[in-house]
Amino acid sequence: MPENELTAIADAVQRAKSVAIFTHARPDPDAIGSQVGAALMLAAMGKQVSVMCLPPIPQPLQFLLNMLPQSCTEYTPEKASGISADRILVVDTSARQQLEPASAFLESCASKALILDHHISGDLNHDLIYRDTSAAACVEIVAHLGELLGVALSKPMATALLAGLVGDTGWFRFDSVTPRTHEIAAKLLAAGASPSELWGRLMQSERKSKLVLLSHAVGRINFYAQDRIAAMELSNQDIAQAQAETWETEGLIDIPMMVGSVVCSVFLSETPEGKIRASLRSKHTVDVNEVCRKFGGGGHARAAGCRLPGPLHSARDTLVKALELQLG
Numbered sequence: 001m002p003e004n005e006l007t008a009i010a011d012a013v014q015r016a017k018s019v020a021i022f023t024h025a026r027p028d029p030d031a032i033g034s035q036v037g038a039a040l041m042l043a044a045m046g047k048q049v050s051v052m053c054l055p056p057i058p059q060p061l062q063f064l065l066n067m068l069p070q071s072c073t074e075y076t077p078e079k080a081s082g083i084s085a086d087r088i089l090v091v092d093t094s095a096r097q098q099l100e101p102a103s104a105f106l107e108s109c110a111s112k113a114l115i116l117d118h119h120i121s122g123d124l125n126h127d128l129i130y131r132d133t134s135a136a137a138c139v140e141i142v143a144h145l146g147e148l149l150g151v152a153l154s155k156p157m158a159t160a161l162l163a164g165l166v167g168d169t170g171w172f173r174f175d176s177v178t179p180r181t182h183e184i185a186a187k188l189l190a191a192g193a194s195p196s197e198l199w200g201r202l203m204q205s206e207r208k209s210k211l212v213l214l215s216h217a218v219g220r221i222n223f224y225a226q227d228r229i230a231a232m233e234l235s236n237q238d239i240a241q242a243q244a245e246t247w248e249t250e251g252l253i254d255i256p257m258m259v260g261s262v263v264c265s266v267f268l269s270e271t272p273e274g275k276i277r278a279s280l281r282s283k284h285t286v287d288v289n290e291v292c293r294k295f296g297g298g299g300h301a302r303a304a305g306c307r308l309p310g311p312l313h314s315a316r317d318t319l320v321k322a323l324e325l326q327l328g
């Protein structure tokens with residue numbers, strides 16, 4: 001991706017007086033970290049910034065939003081239409097499916113939309129996009145944008161960006177990690193971000209219900225293809241029984257990956273609209289982005305997602321079949 005696209009976005013941001021920042025639904029640390037990092041940078045430049053969120057927001061990420069000068073706005077069509085920002089900035093996604101229920105609104109302001117993304121594909125219309133699939137996290141791009149804008153990193157900015165970096169790299173262990181990832185981390189630490197503080201906030205702040213849910217989830221794992229595929233499914237009833245919230249399913253997908261034979265892990269849950277949300281992770285041999293694209297989703301080679309018709313077991317069977325083909 002030519003760097004001048006990012007320069008063009010920096011120019012557009014410079015000229016804007018007000019910017020509204022969006023990210024994908026079911027936000028993760030990279031999504032919120034990119035949003036908060038960018039919002040704090042723009043605020044430091046004297047811009048009027050609004051941060052729009054698509055709930056539910058995982059409780060362990062709330063502390064990042066609390067660093068904003070103004071609290072984030074939960075998206076509704078009414079609140080969005082009240083925004084009169086010069087520019088709309090979308091971070092960590094460019095896929096309409098990931099932006100529901102805000103995609104129609106975002107399409108309606110495509111002429112002022114700027115996108116920063118590190119995913120392979122996306123279909124959201126825009127004025128300018130900077131897509132860098134070599135970035136391990138979207139916050140790498142936001143950090144770069146901050147440099148182009150000449151913003152000095154504050155501790156809150158650095159903390160938000162480091163949250164995204166550790167979130168999307170599994171604390172620097174995925175094969176997406178590059179020397180640049182660590183160079184950016186070094187700058188963030190120099191600006192005051194604390195890995196141990198972040199570990200406590202992100203990894204040791206769950207509610208007891210998370211552990212109850214986890215114990216349910218472990219009992220809901222099925223193995224296929226000589227134990228190379230693990231599929232875990234949780235119904236809304238399972239989640240309710242654990243007295244948990246839907247955002248507390250985050251991270252459960254990684255559990256089957258501890259098994260040596262497993263090369264691909266699938267996690268299936270129900271959406272409020274009665275569809276099945278599928279998340280996929282893989283080790284080295286399987287391209288799960290390829291599989292998810294067959295169902296209108298996408299992501300990265302090692303982490304991707306899509307939506308399928310219900311019920312849970314038929315969605316699972318469909319995906320397992322597609323994965324078996326991919327595994328050969």
Ligand SMILES: [Mn+2]
Pocket residue numbers: 030031092118137138168
């Ligand atoms: Mn990301």
